[in-house]
Structures are given as structure tokens and as C-alpha cells.
Amino acid sequence: MSDTHTTNDPHTVAGVPMQWVGPLRISGNIASTETEVPLATYESPLWPSVRRGARISRLTERGIVATLVDERMTRSVLVEAKDAQSAYAAARLLDARIGELREVVRGCSRYAELLAVRTEITADLLFVRFEFSTGDASGHNMVTLASDALLTHILRTIPDIAYGSISGNYCTDKKATAINGILGRGKNVVTELLVPRSVVTEKLHTTAAKIARLNLRKNLIGTLLAGGIRSANAHYANMLLAFYLATGQDAANIVEGSQGVTVAEDRDGDLYFSCTLPNLIVGTVGNGKGLGFVETNLTRLGCRAERAPGENARRLAVIAAATVLCGELSLLAAQTNPGELMRAHVHLERNMESTRIGV
Template sequence: MTDNHATAGVPMRWVGPVRISGNVATTETTVPLATYESPLWPSVGRGAKVSRQAEHGIVATLVDERMTRSVLVEANDAATALAAARHIETHLEELQAIVRGCSRYAQLVGVRHEINANLLFVRFEFTTGDASGHNMATLASDLLLEHLLRTVPGISYGSISANYCTDKKASAVNGILGRGKNVVTELLVPHKTVTGVLHTTAAKIVQLNIRKNMLGTLLAGGVRSANAHFANMLLGFYLATGQDAANIVEGSQGTVTAEERDGDLYFACTLPNLIVGTVGNGKGLAFVDTNLARLGCRIDREPGDNARRLAVIAAATVLCGELSLLAAQTNPGELMHAHVHLERHTTTGKDGA
């Protein structure tokens, strides 16, 4: 099996291995990244090396999971919209039964709403097994909407999708409520690794995270984000594993926390919107199937467990790249030197990894 090749026309390499533990998986695995940004491979590789020098590796905690679809109904007035919302709240079990009747794997786990004038925005939240769940959630929501229009007086059809989901758009609501898998990754980096592998100090990374990720993003008007480049790792990982790449829009919303602990570095990434699946559209492609199998996500497990494993591997990959980049940016000239050196070698046919 070759490690380095083109994935659907995009160069792909396996990097790592990354050491991971937590409430979903304990593993040490290489990870595939499909990207034109060749310095990403060695950068994530450096973060992976750091993970192997930490006692527990990257501790990945799956906090929550839910796929959402919002629908829009028009009411006669705000009072009628509120009455409809209250009806939905008191008939949750009935709605859950409708969802169970249309899918073996979808389960309705929550309903939220927002009223604006006479418009009622209803956000349905589902678990969807090993699928990322876009289509599953839409199918279930379509049936739920049909049922509501038939049984709740004073409302009429607005839209099957109302942008309160929120799908493939930056929003505050997904950062607050979550969409997809919500994963927190943590790494305690020993002092000698910070200096020896990352060539910096914990204090410098902590300061840069505050000034760049937090204050810089605040000044720029970022939405529910405080990170350097989550999107880079997510896109490479999503392309290599057959995900809907547009979901990096909400996926890249997340925060970085860095603390100095007696010279060691505590480093954490919170990703509330990881939308990944191991079955469904795109997962039958030969290179995707091979990659998912190599990641251990093609094993016969309980429904949903393979997707959860994929999510924590994706989140750990993000931490590797985020930590490596922030470390590089604490040193004048290091980032640009790496890009020039590696990208020139790549364009001349030499191995930039």
C-alpha cells in the first residue's frame, strides 16, 4: 500500500502516527491529509510526534453529537406561532415515533425554536448512526413538517430549510448548540518536548494564543472562533475520508486554550461542529473505503461508533496542526522559511515531507 498518492486529483499523504486516548478510542494511527498546501504534512507530523511524547497522547472527549435541520412555518400571528411551539414541546414523543418510523438509525433527540414576528423557526436535532446525517435529517424533518402542518392549527408551509440549522454557514447558533460531533482534545506537553520538538516555550505559546487567536479574532469580528487554522486540517482530512468538504465552514469554528503548568504546556482544542460519517454519499469510493479501513473505521461496531472514532481522529489531527503552527509563529521567520523550503522542493519534484 502506498502512503503518498493523489486522492481524486488532490495530493494526499499519511502523517503521524498520532497517539489518542479518551472516551471513544485509544489508538495510535497515521492520518490521511489531501491538500495542495504541502507544508501541512510535516507540520501535522510534528504535532503527531509531540502527541507520542505525552503520557496519554491527545485525550479526545466526545461531548455531544447531533445533526440538525430547521424548518420554517408561517403562523397567523406571533401568538399562534407560540402556541404551535408549545404544541411541539408537549408532543415530543409523538414526533420521535414518526422519526423512528422513517429510519433505522435516526433518532429525534431535541427540538428548539425561535419566533420572529409571525414566523416560527423550528430546529430539529437528530442522532444519525454512522452517517453524517444531512439527508437523513432532511427526510425526517420533511415528514415532521408534514405532520405539523396537518395537526397544528393556524400555520402554513414556509420552507423545509430555514437557515437556523445552520448548514455550511458561519453562525453563533452552531457554536452554542452544536451541529455534528462536539469534541474536545487536550494535550499536556512536557517541558522538554516544548523546547526540543517545538523549539519554543509554553509561555510564548500561551501569550500568542491570547494575542493572536483570541484578541486578533475578536478585533476581526470572528464568530464563535479563536483558532489559527482549524480549516486547513479539516479540509485535508475531509477530502481524504469522503466528507462533505463544505462543512469545514462551521467545522472551523472552535477555540484554542493554552496554559503553562510548571513549564509544561496544556493545549486544548474545542470543536463543536465536526460533521463526519463513515457511511453514505462518497464513502463507497475506492480510495475513501481504503482510507477509512486503515483508520479502523470499517470494523463491525455498534451503530455510530465508527463515526465517533473518525470524529475524534479528525479532532486530534486538528490539534496537531494547530499546535505546530502556533509554535512556529512564536519564532521570527520560521513559518515563511518552512513554506519556501518545502514548497520549492515539492514543485521541483523532491519530497517535501
């Protein structure tokens, strides 16, 4: 049997239903736009839920204010030292040679730039976390290639250390960890929306006080009791997975991507609502982006324009973060009303099933 696969063969393609919802109104330091967003998911109630949040964004003057506060892609390597003192000496040398290490990266990549090096020592083990900017790529392969070159250089020029692994799990790739929440991995985006009292009442059928109280008790206290890691939200993963699948991202990155914090405040009846996502790993070039539907979706999102390197990926990140806010707001509003969430799910899923079988 041939190992060659083709997208023309329906048995080699996993089809996920997709809809465009919105438009969302977005402003901020990266993009000011109104755009629909593509969501690929089997969870059909997600589409109308995000659509409701998008409608709310258009009823406010600035819409969702999305602020990109940082971006860096990481890879950690593991080095074995003779003892802890040797590991410490190596770490000090790495700090002193940051300029030299940046030249190594420039020699192996046109787009990667070394931003910082962080180290941690345990026993005779030295964990080195490299942080890079990666242009419009999410950067998985780019940072691994650069880290491999750095590791080769380090082993050749620093005494009393030996190879441990090209990945030391201190990155941290596709795992929910405290370090990613603290230092960030990917794009760090804060989204904010101020919803007038009348809109909260008439369109979300609740109050700012109820949403703020539920967010405190469910997202903050509930997650604390459950042992959540640097995270306090209702369902960021739902929107991220649907958005990632529709735009050709590595879907496994929703593991760290879904870490984040929702804040809701009652401001004299108006609702201040914010979602902070420190680990959005998205790109507009690289693996998966050559597929026809991905190319179409990225073009429609305005992420195929002639811009400075990295700007298309930044635009995609703030759109993803705004999409998360829409779904998060809609869900929390529904959960303030007894029975609303389940009624909506049953109604929508029955309608979808009736349409599928032609009833």
C-alpha cells in the same frame, strides 16, 4: 453529450495530492489508539506540520486525550403562522408532543432519532430546529427526510400555520453562526495535550509561555477584533479540509467545522494545549464513502470495524479532532519564532516543485 460520468475517465476526477502522516497517539472516551491519518491537500507544508504535532503526541504518556461530549445533526424548518400568538401556540404544542414527533421519525428512518426540538419566533414566523442522532452517517439527507415527514405531520395536526420552507437557515448548514457554536452541529470533541517543558524546548523550539501568550494575543484578541463568530483558532480549516477530502466527507462542512477554540496554558513550564471543535460533521457511511480510496482510508483508520451503530463515526471524529490539534500546535509554535513559518513554507514548496519538474 452524455451526462454519465465515470471515475475511469481522468477528466471527470479532481485529483488532490494525499499523504499519510503520523502516527498520532490518542486516548479518551471513544478510542485509545496510535494511527496515521490521511490528508489530501494542495498545501504541501501541511503534511510536515501535522507530522511534527503527531510526533509530539507520541512523546507524552497519554498522547492527545480526545473527549466526545455531544453529538447531534440538525435541520430547521420554517412555518408561517397567522400571527405571533398562533406561532407561540404552535411552539407550545410541539414541546408537548415530543413523544409523538419521535414516533413520526421512527416511521421514516431506521437510524435517525429525534433528540430535541428548539423553536424561535420572529413576527408571525416560527423557526423549528430539529436535532437528531444519525448513527454512522453524517446525516444530511437523513435529517432532511425526517424533517420533511415532521413538517408534513405538523402542518396536518397543528392549526393556524402554513408551510414556509423545508430549510429555515436556523440549522445552520454550512454557515458560520453563533447558534452552531452554542448548541453544536455534528460531533462536539474536546482534545487536550500536556507537553513536558523539555519537549516544548527541544522539539518545538519555543516555550509554553510564548505559545500561551501568542494564543491569547493572536487567536483570542485578534479574532475578537476581527469579529469572529464563536471561534478563536489559528487554522482548523486547513486540517479539516484535508481530512474531509481524504475520508469522503462533505467538504463544505468545514465552514461550521472550523469554528472552535484553542486554549494554551503555561503550567510551570509544561504546555497545556487544547482544541475544542463543537461542529465536526463526519460519517463513515453514506455519500462519498463507496469510493475506492475512501473505503481504503476508512479501513486503515479502523473505522470499518464491527461496532455498535455510531461508534465508527465517533472514532473518525476524535481522530479528525486530534489531527486538528497536531496542526494547530505546530503552527503556533512556529509563529512564536520570527521567520520560521515563512522559511519552512519556502523550503518545502521549493523542494516539492523541484521534485515535480525533476530538478
